[in-house]
Amino acid sequence: MSAVPPHLPVEGQDSAAVLARLRDNRHDDADxxxxxxxxxxxxxxDDELEELLAEVSREYLAENALNPVRFPSLARLEREAADMVAGLLHGTPGTGGLTSGGTESIFMSVLVARETARKRGIDDPVLVTAITAHPAFAKACHLLGMRQIRVPVDEGYRLVVEEMRAAVGPDTAMVVASAPCYPYGVIDPVEEVAAIAREAGVLCHVDACLGGMMLPFWERLGEPVPPWDFRVDGVTSISADLHKYGYSFKGASVLLHRDVEQYRTQWWFDDGAWGGGLYGSPTAAGTRPAPPIAGAWAALRHLGxxxxxxxxxxxxxxxxxxxxxxxxxxxxxxxxxxxxxxxxxxxxxxxxxxxxxxxxxxxxxxxxxxxxxxxxxxxxxxxxxxxxxxxxxxxxxxxxDGRRSDAGPATYGGTARPGGTGGS
Ligand SMILES: Cc1ncc(COP(=O)(O)O)c(C=O)c1O
The missing domain is CATH 3.90.1150.10 (Aspartate Aminotransferase, domain 1)
Known part of the structure; x- marks a missing residue:
C-alpha cells in the first residue's frame, strides 16, 4: 500500500477513510x-443468499461460540446445521459439529483416529491415504506427530485398493478415501476402503470436503454416484464443507462421526485447575466466530x-x-x-x-x-x-503459435509464489 512500514495510526481515521483505503488495497484481487x-x-x-449472509454476519458480529451457555442460540444453530448435513449423508443426528473449514475437520478426524488408536495400545499410530489425498492430512499428521503412508492411484487416479490393503498394518489408526479428490475430481473406491477398515478394526474417514454438499444432489439428478456416505458400512467419519458447495461464506465445514463416542473423543476438556474454570472445546480453535456458524445454518435453511x-x-x-x-x-x-x-x-x-x-x-x-x-x-x-x-x-x-511459458513449475492452487494459497 505504501513504502512506509505499516504502523498503528497515531490518530484513528474515520470509517470512510478506512474503507476507501481498504478498497484501494483490493486493486489486484481476482474479480x-x-x-x-x-x-x-x-x-x-444468488443475490438473495448473499444479502442474507451479509445480514446474518452483522447480526452475529461480536458473539463467540466458545461458550454455549452465554450464547445458546449459536449452539442450537450449530447443532441444527450439523444435523441437517447428517440427514443428507445418512448419518446420525448429534454425532458431529461445525469447524472452521475442511482442514480443521480433517485435523479433528485425524486427532480422533490418533486417540482411538492410543486407547487400543498403539503408540505410533499411522494414517493410510491415497497419494491424491488433500495436503490437510499430511499437515494433520505433522501437527499430531503421526506417520502417513500414501498409496498409489490407478490410471483413473483412484486409490488402488490392493496397495491400501498391503499398507494397513498393526499400527494403522485410520484409512482415508476422498469423495472426490481435489486434483482430478474422482471418488476413491469407498466401499472397498471401508471394508479394509472393518477387517482391520480401524477407522475410515471419507474426505467429502468438496463433494459432501454436492453429491447428494448429483445422485438425485440421476448422475452415477458410487456409494460414499454413511450408507457404506465401515465409514466412521465424513468431512463436508459448507463454505464450498454449501454456498455459505468461508469458515464453515461439518465433521460427522458414525457414533457419538467418536464425537466425544474430539472434545478437549480442562477441569479448571488452570484457574480459569471449566473449559471445553470441540475444535482446534478456542474462540469461535459466530458468523460462519450462523451463516452456514442460514444458507442451509435458505436453499433447502x-x-x-x-x-x-x-x-x-x-x-x-x-x-x-x-x-x-x-x-x-x-x-x-x-x-x-x-x-x-x-x-x-x-x-x-x-x-x-x-x-x-x-x-x-x-x-x-x-x-x-x-x-x-x-x-x-x-x-x-x-x-x-x-x-x-x-x-x-x-x-x-509458439508462445512459451516463462513461469516456474505449477503449484497447487495456481500460484507460483512461495506461500501461495491453495485452490479451495
Ligand atoms: C478434497 C478436499 N479436502 C479438503 C480440503 C481443505 O479444505 P479447506 O481449504 O476448507 O481447509 C479441500 C480444499 O479444496 C479439498 O478439495
Missing part, C-alpha cells in the same frame, strides 16, 4: 463476481433441498458444456473421468502453462497444477462457459 475464477470461490449466483438441487443442475449443465467444449479443442483432453464437477484437463503437445498465461492476460483463472489446468465449476459458470471456451480456444492457438 470473482465475473465467474472468471475456478477455485477459492464457489459462486452461487430444492435450492441445492437447482444449483446442482446449473453446475451439472456448466460442467457438461465445459467438458464437451474442452474435448472439442484440438490437442486438449480431460485427464480423468470425473465423478463430479471438478476436473483437470491437459495436453500432450500444447504448453499448458503458456495457455494459462494467455488466459490470465484475458482475466481468466483456471487453477494450475502439474498435469494441466483444473476447474471447479460453480453455478455462476453456466453463464460464462461459452465465453471461457472461446478464450481457451484463443489461448491454445497462441500457445501453438
Amino acid at each position: 470473482w463476481r465475473s465467474g472468471r475464477i475456478f477455485g477459492l470461490i464457489f459462486h452461487p449466483d 433441498e430444492d435450492g441445492y438441487l437447482r444449483q446442482a443442475t446449473k453446475v451439472r449443465d456448466a460442467t457438461r458444456r465445459l467438458m464437451a467444449g474442452i474435448e472439442a479443442i484440438e490437442g486438449l483432453s480431460i485427464t480423468s473421468t470425473p465423478d463430479l464437477c471438478v476436473f483437470q484437463f491437459g495436453s500432450e503437445d500444447v504448453d499448458m502453462k503458456a495457455v494459462a498465461e494467455a488466459l490470465a492476460e484475458q482475466g481468466w483463472y483456471p487453477n494450475r497444477q502439474p498435469g494441466g489446468l483444473h476447474l471447479m465449476v460453480s453455478p455462476f459458470h453456466v453463464r460464462v462457459a461459452d465465453e471461457f471456451l472461446a478464450a481457451l480456444t484463443a489461448a491454445v492457438d497462441l500457445a501453438r
Whole structure:
C-alpha cells in the first residue's frame, strides 16, 4: 500500500477513510463476481443468499461460540446445521459439529483416529491415504506427530485398493478415501476402503470436503454416484464443507462421526485447575466466530433441498458444456473421468502453462497444477462457459503459435509464489 512500514495510526481515521483505503488495497484481487475464477470461490449466483449472509454476519458480529451457555442460540444453530448435513449423508443426528473449514475437520478426524488408536495400545499410530489425498492430512499428521503412508492411484487416479490393503498394518489408526479428490475430481473406491477398515478394526474417514454438499444432489439428478456416505458400512467419519458447495461464506465445514463416542473423543476438556474454570472445546480453535456458524445454518435453511438441487443442475449443465467444449479443442483432453464437477484437463503437445498465461492476460483463472489446468465449476459458470471456451480456444492457438511459458513449475492452487494459497 505504501513504502512506509505499516504502523498503528497515531490518530484513528474515520470509517470512510478506512474503507476507501481498504478498497484501494483490493486493486489486484481476482474479480470473482465475473465467474472468471475456478477455485477459492464457489459462486452461487444468488443475490438473495448473499444479502442474507451479509445480514446474518452483522447480526452475529461480536458473539463467540466458545461458550454455549452465554450464547445458546449459536449452539442450537450449530447443532441444527450439523444435523441437517447428517440427514443428507445418512448419518446420525448429534454425532458431529461445525469447524472452521475442511482442514480443521480433517485435523479433528485425524486427532480422533490418533486417540482411538492410543486407547487400543498403539503408540505410533499411522494414517493410510491415497497419494491424491488433500495436503490437510499430511499437515494433520505433522501437527499430531503421526506417520502417513500414501498409496498409489490407478490410471483413473483412484486409490488402488490392493496397495491400501498391503499398507494397513498393526499400527494403522485410520484409512482415508476422498469423495472426490481435489486434483482430478474422482471418488476413491469407498466401499472397498471401508471394508479394509472393518477387517482391520480401524477407522475410515471419507474426505467429502468438496463433494459432501454436492453429491447428494448429483445422485438425485440421476448422475452415477458410487456409494460414499454413511450408507457404506465401515465409514466412521465424513468431512463436508459448507463454505464450498454449501454456498455459505468461508469458515464453515461439518465433521460427522458414525457414533457419538467418536464425537466425544474430539472434545478437549480442562477441569479448571488452570484457574480459569471449566473449559471445553470441540475444535482446534478456542474462540469461535459466530458468523460462519450462523451463516452456514442460514444458507442451509435458505436453499433447502430444492435450492441445492437447482444449483446442482446449473453446475451439472456448466460442467457438461465445459467438458464437451474442452474435448472439442484440438490437442486438449480431460485427464480423468470425473465423478463430479471438478476436473483437470491437459495436453500432450500444447504448453499448458503458456495457455494459462494467455488466459490470465484475458482475466481468466483456471487453477494450475502439474498435469494441466483444473476447474471447479460453480453455478455462476453456466453463464460464462461459452465465453471461457472461446478464450481457451484463443489461448491454445497462441500457445501453438509458439508462445512459451516463462513461469516456474505449477503449484497447487495456481500460484507460483512461495506461500501461495491453495485452490479451495
Ligand atoms: C478434497 C478436499 N479436502 C479438503 C480440503 C481443505 O479444505 P479447506 O481449504 O476448507 O481447509 C479441500 C480444499 O479444496 C479439498 O478439495
